[in-house]
Amino acid sequence: MSVREEILARVRANQPAPAPLPVVPVFAAPADAQPPLQAFQAALERMGGRWAEAPAEGDLGAWLATLFPQAKVVVSATGEVAGTRPLDFAQPPAALEDVDVGVVRALFGVAETGSVLLDEIQFGVPALGFLSQHLVVLLDPQRIVADMHAAYLEPALARARYAVFMTGPSATADIEGVLIRGAQGIRSLTVVPLSLR
Numbered sequence: 001m002s003v004r005e006e007i008l009a010r011v012r013a014n015q016p017a018p019a020p021l022p023v024v025p026v027f028a029a030p031a032d033a034q035p036p037l038q039a040f041q042a043a044l045e046r047m048g049g050r051w052a053e054a055p056a057e058g059d060l061g062a063w064l065a066t067l068f069p070q071a072k073v074v075v076s077a078t079g080e081v082a083g084t085r086p087l088d089f090a091q092p093p094a095a096l097e098d099v100d101v102g103v104v105r106a107l108f109g110v111a112e113t114g115s116v117l118l119d120e121i122q123f124g125v126p127a128l129g130f131l132s133q134h135l136v137v138l139l140d141p142q143r144i145v146a147d148m149h150a151a152y153l154e155p156a157l158a159r160a161r162y163a164v165f166m167t168g169p170s171a172t173a174d175i176e177g178v179l180i181r182g183a184q185g186i187r188s189l190t191v192v193p194l195s196l197r
Contacts, residue, residue, distance in 0.1 A: 043110075050068055053189070072100055073098050075102055078100075096131045103137075108140075110146075115151075117156065129185075133186065134189075141193045170185030
Protein backbone atom coordinates (compact mmCIF):
# COMPACT_ATOMS: atom_id res chain seq x y z
CA MET A 1 0.00 0.00 0.00
CA SER A 2 1.38 3.41 -0.98
CA VAL A 3 1.59 6.28 1.47
CA ARG A 4 -1.24 8.01 -0.37
CA GLU A 5 -3.50 4.96 -0.15
CA GLU A 6 -2.65 4.56 3.54
CA ILE A 7 -3.54 8.18 4.31
CA LEU A 8 -6.83 7.93 2.39
CA ALA A 9 -7.70 4.65 4.13
CA ARG A 10 -7.13 6.28 7.53
CA VAL A 11 -9.26 9.30 6.59
CA ARG A 12 -12.09 7.03 5.41
CA ALA A 13 -11.90 4.91 8.58
CA ASN A 14 -12.06 7.94 10.88
CA GLN A 15 -14.82 10.00 9.31
CA PRO A 16 -17.67 11.15 11.54
CA ALA A 17 -21.10 9.67 11.00
CA PRO A 18 -23.05 11.40 8.22
CA ALA A 19 -25.45 14.07 9.42
CA PRO A 20 -28.21 15.88 7.53
CA LEU A 21 -27.45 19.38 6.33
CA PRO A 22 -28.87 22.12 8.54
CA VAL A 23 -32.14 23.71 7.50
CA VAL A 24 -31.48 27.03 5.77
CA PRO A 25 -33.62 29.69 7.45
CA VAL A 26 -35.78 32.01 5.41
CA PHE A 27 -36.11 35.57 6.67
CA ALA A 28 -38.87 38.01 5.83
CA ALA A 29 -37.69 41.15 4.11
CA PRO A 30 -37.72 44.28 6.31
CA ALA A 31 -40.64 46.62 5.69
CA ASP A 32 -38.31 49.30 4.32
CA ALA A 33 -36.33 46.93 2.04
CA GLN A 34 -35.62 48.06 -1.49
CA PRO A 35 -37.09 46.02 -4.34
CA PRO A 36 -34.64 43.23 -5.33
CA LEU A 37 -33.55 44.88 -8.58
CA GLN A 38 -32.63 48.20 -6.93
CA ALA A 39 -30.97 46.44 -4.00
CA PHE A 40 -28.92 44.32 -6.42
CA GLN A 41 -27.77 47.39 -8.37
CA ALA A 42 -26.74 49.24 -5.20
CA ALA A 43 -24.82 46.24 -3.81
CA LEU A 44 -23.14 45.57 -7.17
CA GLU A 45 -21.89 49.15 -7.41
CA ARG A 46 -20.80 49.13 -3.75
CA MET A 47 -18.60 46.11 -4.57
CA GLY A 48 -17.01 47.83 -7.59
CA GLY A 49 -19.23 46.30 -10.27
CA ARG A 50 -21.07 48.16 -12.99
CA TRP A 51 -24.72 47.98 -14.07
CA ALA A 52 -25.16 48.68 -17.78
CA GLU A 53 -28.54 48.82 -19.52
CA ALA A 54 -28.38 47.22 -22.96
CA PRO A 55 -30.01 49.06 -25.86
CA ALA A 56 -33.66 48.09 -26.33
CA GLU A 57 -33.04 47.31 -29.98
CA GLY A 58 -29.81 46.48 -31.73
CA ASP A 59 -26.82 44.21 -31.80
CA LEU A 60 -25.61 43.37 -28.29
CA GLY A 61 -22.13 42.56 -29.62
CA ALA A 62 -21.81 45.97 -31.30
CA TRP A 63 -23.02 47.67 -28.12
CA LEU A 64 -20.40 45.79 -26.08
CA ALA A 65 -17.76 47.04 -28.52
CA THR A 66 -18.69 50.60 -27.52
CA LEU A 67 -18.30 49.70 -23.83
CA PHE A 68 -14.88 48.13 -24.43
CA PRO A 69 -13.45 49.91 -27.50
CA GLN A 70 -9.89 48.64 -26.91
CA ALA A 71 -10.96 44.97 -26.73
CA LYS A 72 -9.52 42.79 -29.46
CA VAL A 73 -10.48 39.33 -28.13
CA VAL A 74 -14.08 38.82 -27.00
CA VAL A 75 -15.08 35.28 -26.06
CA SER A 76 -18.70 34.48 -25.30
CA ALA A 77 -20.09 31.45 -23.51
CA THR A 78 -23.63 32.47 -24.50
CA GLY A 79 -25.33 32.43 -27.87
CA GLU A 80 -26.63 35.95 -27.26
CA VAL A 81 -23.24 37.49 -28.11
CA ALA A 82 -21.05 36.16 -30.92
CA GLY A 83 -17.67 37.43 -29.75
CA THR A 84 -14.59 37.70 -31.94
CA ARG A 85 -13.34 34.19 -31.16
CA PRO A 86 -15.36 31.08 -30.32
CA LEU A 87 -14.99 29.37 -26.97
CA ASP A 88 -12.86 26.31 -27.73
CA PHE A 89 -13.51 23.47 -25.29
CA ALA A 90 -10.66 21.40 -26.73
CA GLN A 91 -7.96 23.92 -25.82
CA PRO A 92 -6.41 24.05 -22.36
CA PRO A 93 -7.91 26.73 -20.06
CA ALA A 94 -4.65 28.73 -20.25
CA ALA A 95 -5.47 29.46 -23.91
CA LEU A 96 -7.90 32.09 -22.57
CA GLU A 97 -5.05 34.22 -21.18
CA ASP A 98 -5.43 36.82 -23.94
CA VAL A 99 -9.18 37.38 -23.57
CA ASP A 100 -10.05 41.04 -23.19
CA VAL A 101 -13.79 40.54 -22.60
CA GLY A 102 -15.57 37.36 -21.52
CA VAL A 103 -19.36 37.14 -21.77
CA VAL A 104 -21.47 34.74 -19.70
CA ARG A 105 -25.07 34.41 -18.51
CA ALA A 106 -25.74 34.10 -14.78
CA LEU A 107 -28.15 31.57 -13.32
CA PHE A 108 -29.39 34.22 -10.88
CA GLY A 109 -28.33 37.25 -8.87
CA VAL A 110 -28.36 37.97 -5.12
CA ALA A 111 -29.78 41.38 -4.13
CA GLU A 112 -28.12 41.43 -0.69
CA THR A 113 -24.57 41.17 -2.04
CA GLY A 114 -24.74 42.11 -5.73
CA SER A 115 -23.42 38.64 -6.54
CA VAL A 116 -24.17 36.49 -9.57
CA LEU A 117 -24.11 32.70 -9.61
CA LEU A 118 -22.20 31.04 -12.43
CA ASP A 119 -21.60 27.32 -12.87
CA GLU A 120 -19.58 25.13 -15.21
CA ILE A 121 -22.31 25.30 -17.87
CA GLN A 122 -22.51 29.11 -17.87
CA PHE A 123 -18.72 29.45 -18.04
CA GLY A 124 -18.25 26.75 -20.65
CA VAL A 125 -14.63 26.82 -19.54
CA PRO A 126 -14.39 28.11 -15.93
CA ALA A 127 -11.12 29.93 -16.65
CA LEU A 128 -13.13 32.37 -18.82
CA GLY A 129 -14.42 33.99 -15.63
CA PHE A 130 -10.97 34.53 -14.17
CA LEU A 131 -8.51 35.03 -17.03
CA SER A 132 -10.61 37.59 -18.93
CA GLN A 133 -9.62 41.19 -18.31
CA HIS A 134 -13.28 42.22 -18.17
CA LEU A 135 -16.31 40.02 -17.53
CA VAL A 136 -19.78 40.87 -18.82
CA VAL A 137 -22.61 38.97 -17.15
CA LEU A 138 -26.08 38.81 -18.67
CA LEU A 139 -28.69 38.57 -15.91
CA ASP A 140 -32.43 38.06 -16.17
CA PRO A 141 -33.86 40.77 -13.85
CA GLN A 142 -36.61 38.33 -12.82
CA ARG A 143 -33.94 35.95 -11.48
CA ILE A 144 -32.75 38.01 -8.50
CA VAL A 145 -33.23 36.50 -5.05
CA ALA A 146 -33.27 38.57 -1.86
CA ASP A 147 -30.31 37.17 0.07
CA MET A 148 -27.80 34.34 0.42
CA HIS A 149 -30.30 32.30 2.42
CA ALA A 150 -32.66 32.33 -0.57
CA ALA A 151 -29.71 31.66 -2.90
CA TYR A 152 -28.85 28.43 -1.08
CA LEU A 153 -32.42 27.23 -1.59
CA GLU A 154 -32.23 27.66 -5.38
CA PRO A 155 -32.36 24.30 -7.22
CA ALA A 156 -29.75 25.53 -9.74
CA LEU A 157 -27.15 25.70 -6.97
CA ALA A 158 -27.91 22.16 -5.78
CA ARG A 159 -27.58 20.79 -9.35
CA ALA A 160 -24.23 22.43 -10.10
CA ARG A 161 -21.04 20.37 -9.92
CA TYR A 162 -18.98 23.58 -9.89
CA ALA A 163 -20.41 26.97 -9.02
CA VAL A 164 -19.15 30.33 -7.86
CA PHE A 165 -20.81 33.47 -6.55
CA MET A 166 -18.98 36.37 -8.20
CA THR A 167 -19.19 39.72 -6.48
CA GLY A 168 -17.55 42.58 -8.31
CA PRO A 169 -14.10 42.58 -9.89
CA SER A 170 -10.99 41.15 -8.30
CA ALA A 171 -9.46 43.64 -5.89
CA THR A 172 -6.85 43.95 -3.17
CA ALA A 173 -5.75 46.78 -0.90
CA ASP A 174 -3.14 44.98 1.19
CA ILE A 175 -0.14 46.86 -0.21
CA GLU A 176 0.06 50.30 1.40
CA GLY A 177 -3.75 50.42 1.56
CA VAL A 178 -4.05 51.22 -2.15
CA LEU A 179 -7.01 49.59 -3.90
CA ILE A 180 -5.88 47.65 -6.96
CA ARG A 181 -8.46 46.07 -9.27
CA GLY A 182 -7.64 43.00 -11.32
CA ALA A 183 -4.75 41.88 -9.14
CA GLN A 184 -5.84 38.23 -9.07
CA GLY A 185 -8.59 38.12 -11.69
CA ILE A 186 -10.98 40.24 -13.72
CA ARG A 187 -10.44 44.00 -13.74
CA SER A 188 -14.12 44.81 -14.17
CA LEU A 189 -17.48 43.09 -13.80
CA THR A 190 -20.38 44.51 -15.78
CA VAL A 191 -23.89 43.16 -15.27
CA VAL A 192 -26.34 43.63 -18.14
CA PRO A 193 -30.04 43.11 -17.39
CA LEU A 194 -31.37 40.95 -20.20
CA SER A 195 -34.39 38.69 -19.92
CA LEU A 196 -34.16 35.15 -21.19
CA ARG A 197 -35.81 34.81 -24.57
